Amino acid sequence: MLDLNLIRRQPDLVKEGLRKRGEDPALVDQVLELDAQRRALLKQVEAMRAERNRVSKEIPRMTDPDARAAKIAAMRTLGDELKALEQRLRAVEDRLHEQLAWMPNLPADDVPLGADEHDNVVVRTVGEKPTFDFTPQPHWDLGPALGILDFDRGVKLSGSRFYVLRGAGARLQRALIQWMLDLHIRQGYVEQYPPFMVRERVVFASGQLPKFRDNLYHDAEEDFWWVPTAEVPLTGLHMDEILAEEDLPLYYTAYTPCFRREKMSAGKDVRGIKRGHQFDKVEMYKFVHPDTSDRELEAMLADAEETLRLLGLTYRVVQLCTGDLGFAARKTYDLEVWAPGSGEWLEVSSVSNVGDFQARRANIRYRPKAGGRPRFVHTLNGSGLGLPRTLIAILETYQQADGSVVIPEVLRPYMGGMEVLRPA
RNA sequence: GGAGAGGUGCCGGAGUGGACGAACGGGGCGGUCUCGAAAACCGCUGUGGGCCUUGCGCCCACCGUGGGUUCGAAUCCCACCCUCUCCGCCA
16 A cells, blocks of 8 residues: 555656556545545544534533533534435545555666566576486476376366375475475574465455455355465564564564466466466565665565575576556566476575555554654565475576486485486 | 353553543653753654645544444444363364
8 A cells, every 4th residue: 555645746657657657546546536635525524523522522511401402402403414415435545545456566766667578687697507418398398297296186076277296296295385484584584374264455465465366266155365475474473463563673574375367368478387276385474674674674585595596496586667667666677596397497486575555554563762652564475485496497407308307406305315306 | 062251552551431542551762850860850652544735734533353232332232253261072
């Protein structure tokens, strides 16, 4: 949520931000119009309430019954008028909040301009694309051949875009989760195990609602929403809290499954485990002092990169341009890992500085040590990493001519010492 | 799912229609005392919004949430949510 005061005071700045994203700047004028209406009505409503409060205090002290009855009658009339006016005010406020809720965050100043993902900037590439003296296979061939990936039975159970990990495949994913969490803990993050279903309010707070309703699963009868990312419950963790300044920064990490409706055109990304309705992810999250969020972003990026480096995977850092930024983000780096069998860069992580956008929606503040009003914290989130795509990169990178796959060294302790996945 | 109890400020806890934004206690902050500290005593201590004569101002709202009754609601009524206790069911 953007600051209404900012929109009021610097509408041109906000319009410029929306324009950079490819959004309609006219939204700003709509908001300003509603805000003006709201304040005009509010002024009237508050004057009437003040009048009613004042007279109501006089009434019990009035001794003349006629004068008293007259005042009560007058206040009854005032009350009816007030109620009607309050309804109009409410309607305007609802529309104003609705408009604000649909407005994305503004890009940071140093985000490259661009229309869509083609204008993203590759910041650096780390590692060399591996070479093979045989034709590397895609994971959708490797996995089933190794007996660790079962697409047919996944489909039988749940339909397209579902699969079953089997044997060492399931164990490898579990090893990755365990290893990543341990790594993030060493990096200073506190592990959290949140609910995988949360209330609508929490989904709103993180910015997935109202805009991405179509991408979310929820219970038809109760207020339960399946988390599309751990970012959602982690944002909600400190909802409606006022933190002490000395408590900041807070670093959290969590493993959760993620549930997403993927209403994509049939045929895109359907092969393999790249995109499913359910996938696992280990997430990093920070609540920080506003002055520090820029450097906290770089630090989080470094933490995410370390996972790929330690796994020995080839990756590149991509900075998203203004047109490709997510709804809540003001600056984002994506990490893309090279998958030699599929022959493409896979987005395995997205690390974002959200500024106070989520904090405002979730009402998360801190009390300045120096005194004064509570201020909104800044929040950051980053995947560290998405599991299926990491698995893809491992299988495809470490495959050998005979179809076996070497397990990265850091994972072996989590695999009971196993060094190689071999075809059954 | 059934029965009961309850949701008040940073915390505990009063308050059942009119000066209650909220007693009292604790905590925190400031001060007095002290070589210093403790104790004691005194004072201060919510959030959001609106207005302009930007005053250390005025006004409005907030006692789980949303409605209702009333001139007036923390207090009465209705619905919902949450917490706790007991019973049932259950990994």
